Amino acid sequence: ETGVTQSPTHLIKTRGQQVTLRCSSQSGHNTVSWYQQALGQGPQFIFQYYREEENGRGNFPPRFSGLQFPNYSSELNVNALELDDSALYLCASSPPGGSSYNEQFFGPGTRLTVL
Amino acid sequence: EDQVTQSPEALRLQEGESSSLNCSYTVSGLRGLFWYRQDPGKGPEFLFTLYSAGEEKEKERLKATLTKKESFLHITAPKPEDSATYLCAVGDGGATNKLIFGTGTLLAVQP
Numbered sequence: 001e002t003g004v005t006q007s008p009t010h011l012i013k014t015r016g017q018q019v020t021l022r023c024s025s026q027s028g029h030n031t032v033s034w035y036q037q038a039l040g041q042g043p044q045f046i047f048q049y050y051r052e053e054e055n056g057r058g059n060f061p062p063r064f065s066g067l068q069f070p071n072y073s074s075e076l077n078v079n080a081l082e083l084d085d086s087a088l089y090l091c092a093s094s095p096p097g098g099s100s101y102n103e104q105f106f107g108p109g110t111r112l113t114v115l
Numbered sequence: 116e117d118q119v120t121q122s123p124e125a126l127r128l129q130e131g132e133s134s135s136l137n138c139s140y141t142v143s144g145l146r147g148l149f150w151y152r153q154d155p156g157k158g159p160e161f162l163f164t165l166y167s168a169g170e171e172k173e174k175e176r177l178k179a180t181l182t183k184k185e186s187f188l189h190i191t192a193p194k195p196e197d198s199a200t201y202l203c204a205v206g207d208g209g210a211t212n213k214l215i216f217g218t219g220t221l222l223a224v225q226p
Contacts, residue, residue, distance in 0.1 A: 056211030
């Protein structure tokens with residue numbers, strides 16, 4: 001069983017640029033959530049995708065956007081990068097139905113550095 | 116406001132010295148209390164889910180317990196490979212059941 005994968009592993013951008021991060025969900029999982037983790041902090045919820053639609057959003061501006069594809073993989077796009085966007089971006093997938101759908105399994109993350 | 120607080124922020128143990136990590140929470144509609152382990156620069160690794168007060172779960176040297184206001188992660192006879200940051204999170208019970216995380220406890224186990 002393949003776990004959650006993310007690409008790229010590391011990324012360096014300059015302020016004002018745009019970035020796309022990618023996530024492949026765990027086999028059989030149809031829900032994908034994205035989190036931002038600043039150094040020394042816990043992950044913060046950005047948004048969630050279910051059936052290719054945004055299913056909920058945290059306290060992040062509209063320049064953070066996403067997509068989910070029919071195979072349940074997902075992208076996170078960030079426009080007009082700011083220095084404070086430097087963080088570890090985590091993707092988590094959840095299985096469909098039942099009590100276990102609450103459990104979210106994380107990928108290794110993408111480390112984004114904005115200069 | 117939903118909130119998760121973990122203590123201590125950091126803990127240094129000798130190998131074999133048992134201890135407990137605390138996670139206290141306030142959430143309007145709890146749908147699961149989750150423990151994760153995170154190694155430096157890596158994504159969180161799922162450990163346990165607890166759903167109701169009184170519930171306990173064990174995995175190797177780790178045991179998680181849950182009350183109505185807090186959870187404990189007990190570490191029995193830890194080894195150096197247990198060194199990591201342990202994150203606690205609650206599901207907020209909303210449409211997404213998004214996870215609200217604490218800031219974690221950094222555990223260092225010395226040989």
